[in-house]
Amino acid sequence: MTTVPEPPIAHAPPRRNLVPYLIAALVLAVGAVVALVIVLTSSDDDPAANSVTINGSMKMGYGDITRSGSDCSGRGGYDDIHEGTDVTVYDDTGKIVGASELTGSSYGASDSSCTWFFQVKVQGGHDFYQVEVSHRGKITVSAAEAKSRQVALTLGD
Numbered sequence: 293m294t295t296v297p298e299p300p301i302a303h304a305p306p307r308r309n310l311v312p313y314l315i316a317a318l319v320l321a322v323g324a325v326v327a328l329v330i331v332l333t334s335s336d337d338d339p340a341a342n343s344v345t346i347n348g349s350m351k352m353g354y355g356d357i358t359r360s361g362s363d364c365s366g367r368g369g370y371d372d373i374h375e376g377t378d379v380t381v382y383d384d385t386g387k388i389v390g391a392s393e394l395t396g397s398s399y400g401a402s403d404s405s406c407t408w409f410f411q412v413k414v415q416g417g418h419d420f421y422q423v424e425v426s427h428r429g430k431i432t433v434s435a436a437e438a439k440s441r442q443v444a445l446t447l448g449d
Contacts, residue, residue, distance in 0.1 A: 343413050345411060346410075347409075347410075347411050348410050348412075349408065349442060349443075350394060351400075351406070351444065351446045352407075353404070353448050356370045357405075357406045357448075359399055362397070362398065363375070363399075365397075366447075374394070375397055377425060378392075379424070379425050383415075384418045389418075390414035390415075392411060395410065396408065416435070419434070420433060420435055420438075423445065425447070
């Protein structure tokens, strides 16, 4: 009788520990998502990244103001000019891009005038802006002027 040799028993290959590979894949995936979020949120279309702060003042002469100590307000046909008066900024397409109000007032004894101040943060990237105090009409300032120095407006005398 002939004996047929038994086939060798195949043993399963040793199991690899997959945990380190899974952790590495997870870290790479999270890193890719974080990088994508950073790229998408730091684009040039981000209004905060391209903002311009327009610092300005509104000056009126003595004949058009009423003074109480160092505080001033407009009088007669200018009684709409005072602390709290609306300041609106428009972009080069006529769209409102910012708003604020006149704050404080400073009496100028040397020329008997009164000056109020405003600060409006707007989105950059425009060729010019138009600034309007109350309903007194829009004054055009270039983007370079808005960025580089204070915008000085005058009304009345």
